[in-house]
Amino acid sequence: MNDVGNMSFWDHLDVLRGVLLRSIVVIVAVALVAFCFKDELFAVVLAPCRADFVSYRMLGLPTFSLHLMNTGLTEQLMMHIKVAIYAGLFVSSPYWLYQLFGFISPALYQQERRFAVRIVGSGYAMFIIGTLLCYFLIFPLTLRFLGTYQVSTTVDNMLTLRSYVDTMITLMISIGIVFQLPVVCWLLGRMGLINRDMMSRYRRHAIVVILIVAAVITPTTDVFTLVIVSLPIWILYEISRLVV
Numbered sequence: 001m002n003d004v005g006n007m008s009f010w011d012h013l014d015v016l017r018g019v020l021l022r023s024i025v026v027i028v029a030v031a032l033v034a035f036c037f038k039d040e041l042f043a044v045v046l047a048p049c050r051a052d053f054v055s056y057r058m059l060g061l062p063t064f065s066l067h068l069m070n071t072g073l074t075e076q077l078m079m080h081i082k083v084a085i086y087a088g089l090f091v092s093s094p095y096w097l098y099q100l101f102g103f104i105s106p107a108l109y110q111q112e113r114r115f116a117v118r119i120v121g122s123g124y125a126m127f128i129i130g131t132l133l134c135y136f137l138i139f140p141l142t143l144r145f146l147g148t149y150q151v152s153t154t155v156d157n158m159l160t161l162r163s164y165v166d167t168m169i170t171l172m173i174s175i176g177i178v179f180q181l182p183v184v185c186w187l188l189g190r191m192g193l194i195n196r197d198m199m200s201r202y203r204r205h206a207i208v209v210i211l212i213v214a215a216v217i218t219p220t221t222d223v224f225t226l227v228i229v230s231l232p233i234w235i236l237y238e239i240s241r242l243v244v
Helices: 009-036 038-045 054-059 075-091 093-107 110-148 161-178 181-190 196-201 203-217 223-243
Strands: none
Touching (some): 009 038, 075 093, 110 181, 161 223, 196 223, 203 223
16 A cells, blocks of 8 residues: 555555455454353343343432343344344454555545544544443433333333344444534534534524434434433533534
């Protein structure tokens, strides 16, 4: 890549193919390791189901009981594979992001490269913060509320493993993406498209948009989850206003 100026279009494709192949190999390898360590993997995934989960103890919430069920012959195996793949993508993300950035960076000037490092690094850090916040706070509170809510004592909640895993993954990815808001606003501010006064003037409009976005990314339709998801996004908006 040091002689990038003399490379043809097909040479660039060969380099990109190598980057993609190395990234896929690492993702698959990490996913296989996660698949083999099934007990440890699902101890983390299913931790919010337990009454002694760290977030419940820190918040001093009363104990509760929640049991998951399986309704399909192959569902547990497919959920095992699905969770292992997502674990491989998540754990190996520093490597394949570094590989992709290494492919793009030779086309950038030195100043542009420093700027891109700040953008990518900040975006990745905010994504990790968002997923951790979802795992330790947003998803557990949502699970606890919806999993124990009953219209009558004669109706028991029987949650499926697929519903649990799909809701967790959807929420974590969605919150991670939403946490890019400060980075995006900072970038738009540097481009002169927005400023702090504009964000303050349209705060009420932003709250409406936040509620709409929260309703779209929330896999459930209850008001409790909508509020739990909307609150961090509103805090992010206020942080973004200060950053801009």
